Amino acid sequence: KQEVTQIPAALSVPEGENLVLNCSFTDSAIYNLQWFRQDPGKGLTSLLLIQSSQREQTSGRLNASLDKSSGRSTLYIAASQPGDSATYLCAVPGYSSASKIIFGSGTRLSIRP
Amino acid sequence: DTAVSQTPKYLVTQMGNDKSIKCEQNLGHDTMYWYKQDSKKFLKIMFSYNNKELIINETVPNRFSPKSPDKAHLNLHINSLELGDSAVYFCASSHQGVLAVTDTQYFGPGTRLTVL
Numbered sequence: 001k002q003e004v005t006q007i008p009a010a011l012s013v014p015e016g017e018n019l020v021l022n023c024s025f026t027d028s029a030i031y032n033l034q035w036f037r038q039d040p041g042k043g044l045t046s047l048l049l050i051q052s053s054q055r056e057q058t059s060g061r062l063n064a065s066l067d068k069s070s071g072r073s074t075l076y077i078a079a080s081q082p083g084d085s086a087t088y089l090c091a092v093p094g095y096s097s098a099s100k101i102i103f104g105s106g107t108r109l110s111i112r113p
Numbered sequence: 114d115t116a117v118s119q120t121p122k123y124l125v126t127q128m129g130n131d132k133s134i135k136c137e138q139n140l141g142h143d144t145m146y147w148y149k150q151d152s153k154k155f156l157k158i159m160f161s162y163n164n165k166e167l168i169i170n171e172t173v174p175n176r177f178s179p180k181s182p183d184k185a186h187l188n189l190h191i192n193s194l195e196l197g198d199s200a201v202y203f204c205a206s207s208h209q210g211v212l213a214v215t216d217t218q219y220f221g222p223g224t225r226l227t228v229l
Contacts, residue, residue, distance in 0.1 A: 045157055103218070 002027045004092060006104035014112045015082060021075040021107045023090035028068045035064050035075050036089045038106070047088075048075070080111045116140050119204050119221040126194060127229055133190045134224045136204030144168075145187040146205040146218070147179060162187050191226075199228045 003026045013019050023033070035047045048057045048064040050073070056065040063076040073090055091103045117138045126132055138145060146169075147159040160179045161169035167179070176192045191198060204221040 002030075002092060002102050004090060004102050004104040006088075006090060006107050008107060009105065010108040010110070012110040012112060013080060015080060017080050018076070018078050019080055019109075021077070021088050021109070023073040023075070023104050025071045025073075025092055028071050030068065030092045032092070033064075033066055033073050034091045035062075035073075036091060036103075038087045038089060077109075082111045082113050085109055085111045117204055117206055117219050117221040119202075119224050121224060122222065123225050123227075125227045125229065128194055128196060130194050131190070131192045132194060132226075133188055134202055134204075134226070135186070135188045136221055137186050138204075138206040138219070138221075139185065140206055140208075140219060141185075142206040142208050142219070143184060144207050145181065145184070146207075147187065147189050148203040148205060148220075150201040150203060150223070160187075160189075194226075194228045196228050199226055201225050 005024045007022050007024075011019065011021070023035075025033070030052055032049055032051045034049045037045045037047050047062055048059055050057045050064055050066040052068060054066060056063060061078040063078070064073060065076070066073045075088060075090070077084060087106045087108045089103050089106045117136065117140070120135050124132060124134070136145065136147070144161060144163045146161045149157050149159055158169060159173050159177065160167065162179065162181045164184050165181045178190045178192070179187060180190060181187045187204060189202065201223045203223045205218045207218045
């Protein structure tokens with residue numbers, strides 16, 4: 001059974017700092033891994049998707065890495081801004097399709113001005 | 114035994130037409146969603162319904178109108194289709210809803226819409 005864990009559960013840093021969010025999964029047989037952002041009371045917005053054959057993906061100030069063998073992914077945020085404050089979730093799909101997506105518990109990020 | 118089903122799987126239509134995509138879940142979940150996946154595989158939420166009530170309505174053109182006849186169904190109707198509407202549309206459901214961020218969302222297989 002796939003389990004996805006994110007540590008820390010909450011993180012508060014001053015504006016401008018670079019930071020890393022962690023995601024670990026128990027079953028390395030994944031098709032891809034996604035990082036999402038969720039603002040309070042809102043749905044999910046996909047940030048980055050890494051295919052199982054890739055090691056990293058970059059979008060602007062965000063960089064996500066994937067190490068399947070160790071069951072880990074990290075989301076690196078450079079030069080953090082108050083607008084980055086949100087809950088960040090990683091998620092992996094089920095074996096054969098995206099019909100079920102298993103989310104991590106999320107990291108609630110707060111950027112202090 | 115399909116948990117979340119969508120019809121049709123593929124939809125090819127001309128610009129200006131009106132079309133609907135249907136979604137049904139047999140999981141007994143309270144919340145259903147519509148997501149749009151763009152060419153870069155990014156998922157963006159469009160709408161969310163909880164017990165037939167609209168709870169999320171992102172910045173989506175008025176041409177898109179969701180309808181939930183009961184909590185097991187959430188249909189998406191699109192008027193006056195435009196080229197930019199071409200995408201894959203995913204329906205999803207979860208037990209509790211978007212406020213429960215750890216709730217597993219179950220996604221349908223997607224509907225690939227192509228507007229010519």
